[in-house]
Amino acid sequence: MEFGGGIRAVANVQLVAAAGQILSLVGPSGCGKTTLLRLMAGLESPTDGRVVLEPPTAGKLGQIAFVFQQPSLLPWRTAVENVALPLELISRGNRHERKDAAMEMLTRVGLSDALDRYPHQLSGGMKMRVSIARALVTGPSILLLDEPFAALDDMLRTQLGEMLLQLWDDQRFTAVMVTHNIGESIFLSHRIAVMRSGQVKTVVDNPLPFPRTDSVRSTAQFGRFYGVVSATLRGEA
Template sequence: MKNHTSAQISINKLTKVFGNDGRTGELITAYEDLSFQVSRGEFICILGPSGCGKSTLLRSIASLEKASSGEVQIAPSDSGSESNIGMVFQERGIFPWMTVTQNIRFLLENNPHIDTHDIDSIVDHYVSKVGLNKFAAYFPHQISGGMKQRVSIARSFANNPDILLMDEPFVFLDSQTRTSLQELLLNIWQETHKTVVFVTHDIEEAIILADRIIVMTAHPGRIKTIIDVDFPRPRHVSHMRKTSQYHDLINTIGNMISDEISDLMPTLNTTGLSG
């Protein structure tokens, strides 16, 4: 299945240079000469320190940002129509003026591929899937950060995208909440097998979630290496953490990017959000 013909996303020599900042006339390269493919149904993690342009790359795939050179090719969906892309943002991606249910509904109502009659049942299904039944009528400011990201995930999966892009969705959550949301994501993904591109700077998160990890360097962002993660699915975070394979993989990747990480440790701590 993971061959070139079934590639759903093909990135070819993609480079993004931000224009000068006006005063110095300096050009800032976000990422440079990226080439990789994502197969249909594959879960890819892009792992890199902040400043490696990984979020910008995701925005380029989503057509929110135009690359400077190279190309992004998105294969048509199974039905032959243009692929439907979904995105989960770092935080605040859900609308504060809509309740939990309304946030999910709103996207579905604007999706021409979803039958109006099905919307109610889809919304109900995903609200309970992410465990927010009791909070369905709550506004975002009344629920916790973890719950907001549950809404964000529910909303994206409910919309039935062909490709789901996730931009460090758990970065602002405490580690317990993060683990439970990773479990939730694995669980929903297991049922739907969407093509996912997930950006993170957390090695463990990448190992837990990904089929393949694309490790990036920083300043400018280039692909350092691509690692296959051979853990069987369905996966469970707690089980994985008990295996030596898991810890070996952390060490392998850790060593591989230790030079990057040690260079970037200070920046990671202070500005670690803009990746």
């Protein structure tokens, strides 16, 4: 993938995200993580190579969802109206059915008491919950996340990570997530792809079993694997 002026952002990448699993992309800033994610989403077109989705999602509206680092909620719409928006855009259901689906998703992310609040009435963590509910309301098979918890404090980040795992356990979507946080990638992922200089240097399988709760972070197995990923990120393994 090249940008103007011959700047190569991503090159020689061969990466498979297994169906029904969570794959994290980790690496230093500027290594191509977000560019790779945007290529998967179809938000960028590769200058060479290709992105293959199996089964193909072409023509299947709502099958790919993207959670950006900033929630980007429409300020003139309530939480439930924001979540219902993707259903409106793909013309799924009538107005009452869309509202019911949005209410259900907001309840699942713990916001049943904030359905009619506007974005300015929500905290940062609540806005991100709305953003995730909006992404999942169509029942996508692929969920792409670009550092969704980066702006949150550690406690809230942990809570939303646990929530994401619960949602994954319910829907078993395939997820690819960009993160700078090694601990987060280990807690959430089945596999971790380490990137440097626009390339995937290695992919490591996560030995931690599912289901996972925050208590796994204090185990010796978590600590050992953290060391492995950290060393790989530094190019030492």
